[in-house]
Amino acid sequence: MNMRVGSLVHSLVALGAVSVLAAFPARAQSPGTELVGAFTEELGTAARISAARVVVGVALRGPQSDRRPTVxxxxxxxxxxxxxxxxxxxxxxxxxYGTYRLREGWKGGGVASIPYPTGKAEMVGALGAERMAVAITRGDCNTDSLEFVPALWNTAYVGNARELLVLVNSRGAEEVYVLSGPSIDVTCNALADGGTVGFDHVCLIPVRPQEGALNLEVNRIRRGNMDDPVDISVVGVGAP
Incomplete structure (x- = not known):
């Protein structure tokens, strides 16, 4: 069986999305989140190691924010x-990285600001969502979670956003693609201009507002062989 067809069959059986339709929430008036413990950041002159995670960022695509950096x-x-x-x-x-919690009084179902006390504001403020991977996952930073909430990085919130960016460290794969049920079969784009130790593929996933979660299967083919798929869950969006 063709590897991609076989993976799609696996996806149809094992994956899928909750089918309750909703609207993307309006911008919340909540005070957002607060940092718990230390915020850690580092800027080096040479990459030390490749990223340990395969999926290193999940964000909504949209117009550039007037406030940068912002998350x-x-x-x-x-x-x-x-x-x-x-x-x-x-x-x-x-x-x-940093661990956060929602502030007291959070009513849910909206956009929450995330404090970002960077000492490199000018540099990171110039980076768009396809050059800075932002991953916001359930649990503290000692937890290896694959449940994501969509981030907004240097991006203005729009309620009708229809594309999700999934940033992948393929670890040298020649082909990367994402599957979910019968409606999502997306070939990811390789970053072609070097500097891809952190991540090297950008996947543009069509989505719609939805309660529940969208399950995505990230597949990589290296030297003709298929690596183990990586299954992630993204809350608040669904298949188009």
Whole structure:
């Protein structure tokens, strides 16, 4: 069986999205999140190691924000746990992370601001969502979670956003593609201009507003062989 067809069959059986339609929430008036503990960041002159995670960023695509750098996230109304926010440039020279929690009084179902006390504001403010991977996952930063909330990195929030950016460290794969049920089969684009130790493929996933979560299967083919797929869940969006 063709590897891609076989993977699609696996995806149809194992994956899928909740089918309850909703609208992307209006911008929340919540005070957003607060940092729990230390915010850690580093800017080096040479990348030390390749990123340990395959999926290093999940964000909504949209127009550039007037406020940069800025990061927000679309938290669902039932989000009660801590969240880890991680930042990584495509060249892996810059990385940062911090654990956050929603402030008291959060009503849910909207956009929450995320404090970002960077000491490199001018540099990171110039980077768009396809050059800075932002991953916001359930649990603290000691938790290896694959449940994401869509981030907004240097991006203005628009309620009709229809594309999700998934940034992948393929570890040298020649082909990367993403599957979900019968409606999503996306070939990812390789970054062609070097500096791709942190991540090297950008996947543009068509989505729509939705309650529940969208399950995505990230596949990589290297030297004719298929690596193990990586399954992630993205809350608040669904298949088109």
């Amino acid at each position: 927000e996230a679309l938290f669902p109304g039932d989000w009660a746990s801590a969240a880890c926010a991680r930042w990584l440039t495509s060249d892996a020279l810059y990385w940062a």
